[in-house]
Amino acid sequence: MPFASIPKQPQVVRLLQNALRRDTLAHAYIFNGPQGTGRKQTAEILAQALYCTELPDDACGECLACRTIAHRNHPDIHWIEPDGVNIKIDQIRELQRKFAYRSNHSGAKVYVLNEAERLNIQAANSLLKFLEEPTSKVVAILITDNGQALLPTIRSRAQWLNFLPMNPDWMLETLKNEGQPEALASSAVHLAAGLGAARELIQSNWFAETRNVMIQLAKETLTKLPDALLTIQNKVVKGEPAGHLMHLLDLWILWFKDLVRIKAGLNERIVYIDQSEWLRKQSAMRETEDWVYCMERLLELRKRLRYFANPQLGLENAAIEIQRGKL
Ligand SMILES: [Zn+2]
Numbered sequence: 001m002p003f004a005s006i007p008k009q010p011q012v013v014r015l016l017q018n019a020l021r022r023d024t025l026a027h028a029y030i031f032n033g034p035q036g037t038g039r040k041q042t043a044e045i046l047a048q049a050l051y052c053t054e055l056p057d058d059a060c061g062e063c064l065a066c067r068t069i070a071h072r073n074h075p076d077i078h079w080i081e082p083d084g085v086n087i088k089i090d091q092i093r094e095l096q097r098k099f100a101y102r103s104n105h106s107g108a109k110v111y112v113l114n115e116a117e118r119l120n121i122q123a124a125n126s127l128l129k130f131l132e133e134p135t136s137k138v139v140a141i142l143i144t145d146n147g148q149a150l151l152p153t154i155r156s157r158a159q160w161l162n163f164l165p166m167n168p169d170w171m172l173e174t175l176k177n178e179g180q181p182e183a184l185a186s187s188a189v190h191l192a193a194g195l196g197a198a199r200e201l202i203q204s205n206w207f208a209e210t211r212n213v214m215i216q217l218a219k220e221t222l223t224k225l226p227d228a229l230l231t232i233q234n235k236v237v238k239g240e241p242a243g244h245l246m247h248l249l250d251l252w253i254l255w256f257k258d259l260v261r262i263k264a265g266l267n268e269r270i271v272y273i274d275q276s277e278w279l280r281k282q283s284a285m286r287e288t289e290d291w292v293y294c295m296e297r298l299l300e301l302r303k304r305l306r307y308f309a310n311p312q313l314g315l316e317n318a319a320i321e322i323q324r325g326k327l
Contacts, residue, residue: 003049025050027131029160031163036196036198048066050108080114082118087113099111108138187211211251213248222282228323237312254271263291
């Protein structure tokens with residue numbers, strides 16, 4: 001795949017292609033940005049462009065080198081993923097060992113660290129030494145959604161490239177043109193920072209189910225609280241959404257945003273297009289500030305769940321508060 005296949009990151013692409021043309025690639029890059037914005041794809045294309053036998057500053061995707069790299073079989077391109085929770089020092093040592101051998105190829109060796117913010121401190125220090133003594137032809141790519149969490153000494157030795165979240169409207173249009181179901185796509189684009197991530201959500205089984213349970217819960221919370229409490233107990237905490245509570249809350253927050261949008265007369269801008277009738281009727285029942293209050297309750301719960309609050313208790317309390325409304 002060529003650089004042109006990376007959607008919506010023109011600055012990154014321009015910078016890398018210029019460096020390829022001028023032979024001025026840095027020894028290390030930090031690809032910083034949220035998941036789904038094309039960071040891995042860009043790393044792969046950069047590695048391919050270095051070895052492609054057809055194109056000097058791009059990847060043809062067809063030649064043997066391009067294909068070997070795409071299949072993760074190239075002896076001079078190394079991909080490292082966290083081993084469990086962290087990237088460990090043994091993984092960096094193993095990498096150093098591999099780099100000690102002379103390669104059969106003349107091109108640069110490349111290593112890609114995915115989720116680089118998970119380097120533990122020993123591994124980071126070991127990597128730092130590696131970055132400090134770069135052999136002439138090594139390109140390191142550190143992929144992360146939180147570049148600030150990397151050691152300052154690592155940050156200062158690498159060129160920083162920002163991958164930007166994509167515009168939801170553009171993503172929705174693209175997904176619709178691909179034939180993805182519009183109702184699902186419409187909520188997925190607000191939960192994902194990039195097209196690839198949105199597509200993954202739409203195609204995963206749990207997402208549609210979590211969205212359905214959320215819609216049921218959202219309606220019951222406003223109309224039949226006892227049913228809502230049962231839904232929390234039986235369908236949320238014990239069901240598919242249990243593993244995706246943050247997404248469930250994000251979806252629910254979008255629900256209240258829709259109610260606010262309708263209040264503001266922005267009916268055609270709502271996310272839950274398949275629920276527009278219900279939302280329109282419900283929106284009129286309360287004031288805007290009350291819908292905002294509901295949204296705030298959920299944002300608060302979202303924060304607390306991060307610190308391991310009890311999900312069932314938290315959801316039940318939120319449902320009660322939302323039902324009661326702003327006093
Ligand atoms: Zn090629």
